[in-house]
Amino acid sequence: MKTFVFHFIVAFTATYLFFSQADLPIPYNAETTTAMFLGILTLLWLSALFYNKSYFRKLPKAINLLLYFLKELFLANIKVAFDIVTPHYYMRPTIIALPLTVKSDLEITLLANIITLTPGTLSIDVRKDKKILFLHALYVKDDDIEQLKNYIKHGFERRILELTA
Amino acid sequence: MNLFQVTLTIAMVALSLCLVLTAVRFAIGPTLPDRITAFDLFVANVIGMIAIYTEFTGNEDFIDVAMILSLFGFLGSISFAYYIMRITK
Amino acid sequence: MLENIDWLLIREIISCVLILTGVLFMLISTLGLLRLPDFYIRMSAITKGTTLGLGLILSGMGIYFNQPDILLKVLAIIVFSFITAPVAAHVVGRTAVQNKIPFWDRTKTKELNEYLEQENLGEHVNRDKYIEDLKKKKKNAPGNQ
Structure with a gap:
């Protein structure tokens, strides 16, 4: 995490200094600056192989989590939008008590935020001992609560645990 | 008037319709949390309208307004929630 | 070959598609705010729809302008x-x-009830019961006579 912030600042400063000089060899627009920024970040990430192995392993997992999250967000939106437009309600709302494996405050916040934004679920409350998270789920197939719990546990919680372990 | 401007006009009209419909929910909402949700949606709609207006005129200063507005919308809904928690205890 | 392509037109088309999709999501979530039956369902539909719609509209704007400072501000907002x-x-x-905002009467609140009773909150979990109680209160109120 610290390494990522350091690399981010270094890449940003380098890009800013390069594009603030007087006569540029390449045009100044969003594509070139983004490409240069990402290029410097990738070079720094490759260099982390020699002094910070865990950062080198974790960055692809973070990108994987981000892409999976965006995909789930899009699919959930299409599902809910379809239910709103058609007159019949397909939803079976259920309250679920999800036992948490994650421990620290940062992980719980991350998990609750991701759950609120993805497949038809809304995090309502955390019990005071931080062991159970209450969810309001819209789509529960055939009253099968365990299936949804397993889906969240193996989809998001596993990825977050891999990231912060 | 080319295709791009037609699209922007359609988007602007749709967002204005959104504002009116949200105002209906704000008026009839049976409970106070319903009204807070409608308020949240107001802020999001106005940010979208500012973005489309920026594209219409090409005036780049309005993006700062959208940034500040997103900050204040978050503060507003949080403080309303704490207000409800306070008055019922 | 590369000079013949009109980059402005391509950017305009991408921006159009993104903005129309975002506005569609916003419109649908506003309709959901009006016609979904229960506060919690409305809340969970609205949060997703608005966030995705706003993200699509703003990224469309960032692609259209094609300037680094605007892209940075747009990413900050998103x-x-x-x-x-x-x-x-x-x-x-x-x-x-x-x-104690009531749930929809089709909501299954089995796993929440225990927690609510523990916290002395479990009076009005059902919407019908809540409305009946409201009616009783109105009948019994002294100002009504």
């Missing part, structure tokens, strides 16, 4: 809204549960 929208939804939803 990241900020993706962080704050679920937090606000969680706070409002939690407040609603503690204030």
Whole structure:
């Protein structure tokens, strides 16, 4: 995490200094600056192989989590939008008590935020001992609560645990 | 008037319709949390309208307004929630 | 070959598609705000729809202008809204549960009831019961006579 912030600042400063000089060899627009920024970040990430192995392993997992999250967000939106437009309600709302494996405050916040934004679920409350998270789920197939719990546990919680372990 | 401007006009009209419909929910909402949700949606709609207006005129200063507005919308809904928690205890 | 392509036109088309998709999501979530039956369902539909719609509209704007400073500001707004929208939804939803806002009568609240009874909150979990209680209160109120 610290390494990522350091690399981010270094890449940003380098890009800013390069594009603030007087006569540029390449045009100044969003594509070139983004490409240069990402290029410097990738070079720094490759260099982390020699002094910070865990950062080198974790960055692809973070990108994987981000892409999976965006995909789930899009699919959930299409599902809910379809239910709103058609007159019949397909939803079976259920309250679920999800036992948490994650421990620290940062992980719980991350998990609750991701759950609120993805497949038809809304995090309502955390019990005071931080062991159970209450969810309001819209789509529960055939009253099968365990299936949804397993889906969240193996989809998001596993990825977050891999990231912060 | 080319295709791009037609699209922007359609988007602007749709967002204005959104504002009116949200105002209906704000008026009839049976409970106070319903009204807070409608308020949240107001802020999001106005940010979208500012973005489309920026594209219409090409005036780049309005993006700062959208940034500040997103900050204040978050503060507003949080403080309303704490207000409800306070008055019922 | 590369000079013949009109980059402005391509950017305009991409921006058009993104903006129309975003506005469609916003419109659908506003309709959902009007016609869904229960506060919690409305809340969970609204949070997702608005966040995605706003993100699409703003990224369309960033692609159209094609300038680094505007792209940076747009990314700042998107990241900020993706962080704050679920937090606000969680706070409002939690407040609603503690204030006994009723659930839809088809909602299965088996796993929540235990917790609510423990916290002395479990009076009005059912919407029909809540409305009946409201009617009784109105009948019994002394101002009505």
